[in-house]
Amino acid sequence: MAEANSIQEGFLCPICHKDLRSANNLISHFQDLHSEEKDILRSIKDIYGIVKKKILTLDDQDLESFKKEISLEKEKFHLEYSEPQDPGLTQSHTDYYKSSRREKLDHKTAETNKLIIRLDRLLHVNGPDRKQHEQELVAWLDGTTVSRCPSCTSAFNITRRQHHCRLCGSIMCNSCSYFLPYETAQTIVAPVNNISGREQGLSKESESLRICYHCLDMLEGRRRVQIEQVMQPIICQLYSHLQKNKSQAQNSVDMYNKMINSLLSGETTYLLQDLQSLRATIADKAQMIDTISKKIDSLPVDADFPKAAILQTNVRKATSAYIKDYLLTLPPPPTLQELERAKRERSARLVEEDFVPTRNTTVKRIAVTTGWSPAHVPNETTVVEEGDPLLEQINIVKNYITQARAAQRFEEVASLQENLNMLKQMYQKQQFSKVRGD
Template identity: 30%
Template sequence: MNGEVLEGFLCPICLKDLGTITQLQNHFEEAHKSEDVAVIQHLKGLFEKAKKKFLNEEIVKDNLQTPINLSPKRIVNEKPQEIGRITSHTTFFKNLREKRIDAYALETNKLLLRLDKLIDDKAPMEPSKRKNYEKSVVPWTKDKKLTNPSFEPEGEMLGFRRSNSSGSLNSLFSSEGESHLRTCQRCSHLLERRHDQMETRNSTPMENFLYSRLCQYKMDAERQIPQVLTMAQSLRDGDETYSLQSAESERQKLIMIFDSIDKTSKRIATMIDEQNAGQKTMQLRRAIRQAAATWLQDNMLGLQSLPTREELDEIQRRKNLELEKRIAIEKDAMTKKLEKDNASKKVEIVVRKASLPNTKNMQDENGWKPETQVSDNDDPMLQQINIIKSYIKQAKQQCKWDEVHMLEENLNQLEKAYWDEKTKPFI
């Protein structure tokens, strides 16, 4: 070293200038990966610090610079505290609540009864009679007593007057004949409260209505899916029980039901409630959406597609060819069976005649006749077997191969019957 000062991104081992911190790090990992592991880890730490410095990032201070509190901790083993005095206010709350509910119910019922009398069809409509009728139904209160209506359950708390439009429950019809209701603030609050209670009791929340509709869509789809699958399989098999048009119509109905399920579940999941919905409500809505999506995935993936018109024609053509081929095979088998039965009958007749004593040689319709040589001492079944063997021998000599084939089959049957008869006592 001649005291020259080098600057730049230098490799700490080979002192090569790499230009950038990234190239320096890559060079070090590739060219000096065989160096000592401890040295490499130390240099990597230096690279990371240098990189953060050049990128204007904060360098985390060393934990050694953080002051360590070496003062001993005070450990206190406290005894578990006992439960102190408990005072229950449940009874007081229930009594107070019952009184308030009874007071609201009593005054609301009074209002409803008075309103029912005021809007009765039998009430007089003439102004002079109407005023007296309203006074008999609802006592009119003076203006000075209605400056600030208050709610006092123990006393007479409702007062009505005709002069002030904001405090009168008596006049239900204006001078123009328009139907309306004028009442004080307190009575209006009671009537609105009663109206809200009836709406809540009789109305169904929108999410309940949508969920009921979603369940109905699922039931309709579950009834429709087996029918669509049956029709699709029938068309794939080439049957003519269902038409392609009817199958497409039923499939389209099912797809529309699937679409309704998807839209309804999405609407439930994204429904915005006027009242702030809680976390449990939102989780329930998302769970309904997830269950509907899973149900759609399971049922739509297993839905078999319908063949096109060209595919259906090709399937039916192949099926007709297979049917014709099967009919021809069955017809040929039936013909062979009949021929075999007729040949067997002819052979049986020949065998019976050949087994008779003094049997003469017979000539068939083609001019060929077998000669029989049978011993009277043989068993009758052996005589028939020997006769057929002689027939076979003579037919082979005359090249009557059809007769040879039929006689050999009869010979096999006779031999099988003979051996079954012989072995029967030994079984």
């Protein structure tokens, strides 16, 4: 019955109801097997021809209408070539976004820290009047002003009583409460407190703290951040180490370019040995960066994250290009002949410009935080006259410069060298005054 009433589609033979799948097969089948039914065959051909002609006519009409629409659009919107315009004024909202996000993060961090402090204090509360001490630590909300649970909006009655969160003091029902075990609270609070003696006196009902889910989310968020910071994937640790080394290499390259420009201009702030030592340091840093990128590329790939292999390969390629195009293309150190020529040109230029060095008696104060001391590296070439503070200060600054060069802290070398030149000028002025008998 179901087969008789079912609707069949396709090129069906009207006699045997066989699906021939195309019009040509249907006509051939009817001519071969049902040739006696000429009227039906003729009607099938006529219907097929009419339908084909109608479809072709509709297609031609649609094509003509589409061409008319295209021509009308071209007449309506006549596009002319124009020179590209310069971009207008742009405004960056990055700083505003960062400040807004920082305010929200600071507020959330402050609220979370308050909960941690309260939780730490609550862990020290014990005794028969424990509930009273809890209310003293955290102010509880007045229950007369709350008729429904803020979380599930269920009305409070005899069977559904009000309960307070021990961390924020808000009101909730028993279904919307979470009982934080003392052991879990101990893992959240830092430093860990020893409460073994107190736990022995607690009953089973008081071995947890009732808190709301809002406070629970804030505490769990803090725990997740701490776990993510400690349990970083190995690829993240290697990439952080890679970026740190690249940042250090960047600073060294900038200093190298500054030093080589200073030497080629004829200045005596830096030495050729300093430049060569820094170039060797940059080469060691490039080798370290290359080794880290190889480790990242050779890490095993998790089957659940197949795109991680592409990421690791791209990190390796980018690092190789950075080393090849940036760290290995530094200009070579100048030769001694080039340095002598640069010094002579500088001296001649100063003479032509009638250069008179300024005698500024103000000495910059350099903050030395590396634990250096004046006697740490003796300078045998300096003879200190007893009782002359300027020569003592010159000797101290020279010792500092020697130690700064050994530590490759060339920014401090430049500052100390400037102070040394000032001290030498002051000493020369003092000696000139003594000779004149002033």
